[in-house]
Amino acid sequence: MCGIVGLFLKDKTLEPQLGTLLSDMLIIMTDRGPDSAGIAIYGGTVAGKAKVTIQSAEPAVDFAGLEADLGKVGISASAIVKSTHAVVEIDASRLADIRAIFADIRPNVRIMGSGESVEIFKETGLPKDVVARFDLRSMSGSHGIGHTRMATESAVTTLGAHPFSTGADQCLVHNGSLSNHNNLRRELIRDGMTFETQNDSEVAAAYLTAEMAKGKDLGQALTSALDDLDGFFTFVVGTKSGFGVVRDPIACKPAVMAETDQYVAFGSEYRALVNLPGIETARVWEPEPATVYFWDHEKAA
Amino acid sequence: MPVFDLSQTPLRELNSALHKLGQGANDTAFEVINPRGSHSVAVGIDSPVTVEVKGSVGYYCAGMNDGGTVTVYGSAGPGVAENMMSGTVVIEGDASQYAGATGRGGLLVIKGNAASRCGISMKGIDIVVHGSIGHMSAFMGQSGHLVVCGDAGEALGDSLYEAKLFVRGTVKSLGADCIEKQMKPKHLAKLAELLQQAGINDVKPEEFKRYGSARKLYNFNIDNADAY
Numbered sequence: 001m002c003g004i005v006g007l008f009l010k011d012k013t014l015e016p017q018l019g020t021l022l023s024d025m026l027i028i029m030t031d032r033g034p035d036s037a038g039i040a041i042y043g044g045t046v047a048g049k050a051k052v053t054i055q056s057a058e059p060a061v062d063f064a065g066l067e068a069d070l071g072k073v074g075i076s077a078s079a080i081v082k083s084t085h086a087v088v089e090i091d092a093s094r095l096a097d098i099r100a101i102f103a104d105i106r107p108n109v110r111i112m113g114s115g116e117s118v119e120i121f122k123e124t125g126l127p128k129d130v131v132a133r134f135d136l137r138s139m140s141g142s143h144g145i146g147h148t149r150m151a152t153e154s155a156v157t158t159l160g161a162h163p164f165s166t167g168a169d170q171c172l173v174h175n176g177s178l179s180n181h182n183n184l185r186r187e188l189i190r191d192g193m194t195f196e197t198q199n200d201s202e203v204a205a206a207y208l209t210a211e212m213a214k215g216k217d218l219g220q221a222l223t224s225a226l227d228d229l230d231g232f233f234t235f236v237v238g239t240k241s242g243f244g245v246v247r248d249p250i251a252c253k254p255a256v257m258a259e260t261d262q263y264v265a266f267g268s269e270y271r272a273l274v275n276l277p278g279i280e281t282a283r284v285w286e287p288e289p290a291t292v293y294f295w296d297h298e299k300a301a
Numbered sequence: 302m303p304v305f306d307l308s309q310t311p312l313r314e315l316n317s318a319l320h321k322l323g324q325g326a327n328d329t330a331f332e333v334i335n336p337r338g339s340h341s342v343a344v345g346i347d348s349p350v351t352v353e354v355k356g357s358v359g360y361y362c363a364g365m366n367d368g369g370t371v372t373v374y375g376s377a378g379p380g381v382a383e384n385m386m387s388g389t390v391v392i393e394g395d396a397s398q399y400a401g402a403t404g405r406g407g408l409l410v411i412k413g414n415a416a417s418r419c420g421i422s423m424k425g426i427d428i429v430v431h432g433s434i435g436h437m438s439a440f441m442g443q444s445g446h447l448v449v450c451g452d453a454g455e456a457l458g459d460s461l462y463e464a465k466l467f468v469r470g471t472v473k474s475l476g477a478d479c480i481e482k483q484m485k486p487k488h489l490a491k492l493a494e495l496l497q498q499a500g501i502n503d504v505k506p507e508e509f510k511r512y513g514s515a516r517k518l519y520n521f522n523i524d525n526a527d528a529y
Contacts, residue, residue, distance in 0.1 A: 251416075251417055251435075251436075252417075254379060256397075269359055269360075269378060270338035270359060270376070270378060271337060271359055272338075273338075274337040274338055284376065285395070286395070286416050289435070289436065
């Protein structure tokens with residue numbers, strides 16, 4: 001199974017509530033995926049700055065003196081620790097080599113995601129515990145996606161949880177299972193992509209990153225995915241300003257969407273949407289198979 | 302009239318109350334409020350009870366219904382009226398995938414659209430959809446009628462047995478062994494009866510096309526004996 005939720009706000013006055021709304025949606029989806037949970041929130045940008053979300057199995061060790069140690073290698077950083085994760089803000093110009101620097105000074109931390117806007121938190125355990133651990137309810141932002149996992153294709157670990165992020169400000173959540181992920185992973189590695197796990201969904205994320213690196217927008221990359229990915233999937237994808245949904249042509253993985261003047265919302269089931277403001281009068285529909293849906297704050301503006 | 306508020310009352314209390322009704326029970330009109338997408342609302346009804354659900358439901362609403370009349374004033378999730386035996390289920394909104402799957406009898410009316418696999422493996426149920434249906438509908442349908450006032454998606458009636466399919470709009474593609482068939486007076490009469498039962502007055506039976514099995518896939522052909 002697995003549960004997916006997503007919320008793309010059109011109305012800026014809802015932005016302070018994004019974390020709360022998404023957390024409630026995620027917790028309702030607990031019985032679709034009690035193994036692990038994760039959330040990616042696009043919290044807005046600060047000019048010239050970038051954020052890196054890192055994770056450690058031993059946060060007390062790895063996050064101690066982190067800012068000072070980054071300073072010693074010439075990176076001015078401020079870190080906010082949330083349980084096993086830390087969000088490290090650095091100059092955007094240093095984003096390109098930050099992965100190598102962490103590998104050097106903190107070899108045990110794993111990078112969950114990075115970019116100008118995105119923060120990613122994911123852990124094993126019940127969604128309500130993951131929400132509490134990272135205080136996700138207090139987060140604000142313009143859009144976000146979340147996932148509750150019932151593992152089929154790889155182990156129940158922090159790194160196997162969704163969302164997967166393989167490019168700056170990009171992330172993906174997946175309900176389903178891909179059948180050609182091993183071959184596709186080999187091709188993507190040959191093209192220079194790197195992988196953290198053996199998980200099929202990470203391959204889908206990396207595929208979209210690679211397609212967008214060729215100049216495609218999110219909608220075009222999702223359209224290519226329909227040709228190149230084999231298996232079952234409902235994907236919800238986030239970029240710095242965009243939010244996309246696509247289902248495979250068989251479309252046996254459930255999906256419900258709702259749109260009002262204030263937001264576009266996605267849930268694996270209608271239950272996930274029932275607490276949203278104005279849901280009673282929202283346009284509610286089931287996304288069509290093999291059809292790409294995407295919204296973009298920048299294109300709308 | 303018993304009213305069950307599913308935001309306050311566990312679902313199991315509703316379903317137990319429906320199952321407990323004995324022969325000749327008087328209080329047979331139930332109302333369900335705040336279903337909020339709950340699964341398995343009013344499943345396993347086995348008496349002529351009326352259930353009005355005020356809102357949208359999740360998976361398997363009115364599954365296995367045997368004699369009840371269930372109306373959902375909202376939309377239904379996957380598997381609504383799955384394996385219905387008899388009775389009537391009406392969805393005022395849309396239905397998700399495999400509506401009426403494996404149904405053996407009764408009438409399912411969907412006033413909006415139905416998604417993929419509507420009437421999959423139907424075995425005697427009658428399904429009337431005011432709107433359109435998705436792909437792979439009536440897959441392996443054995444008997445009963447599927448009436449669609451709108452359009453049908455890809456692979457309608459794939460591997461069909463003897464279910465009868467009527468579509469008023471376009472059919473994106475027919476599945477293996479499903480063909481268009483001649484509409485005979487007896488089919489028009491049955492269609493008129495089903496449309497009337499579903500409360501559709503502005504559509505004529507003559508506007509539909511009939512689809513059924515070519516009977517090449519499920520019949521043994523002696524010329525193929527060497528293949529076994």
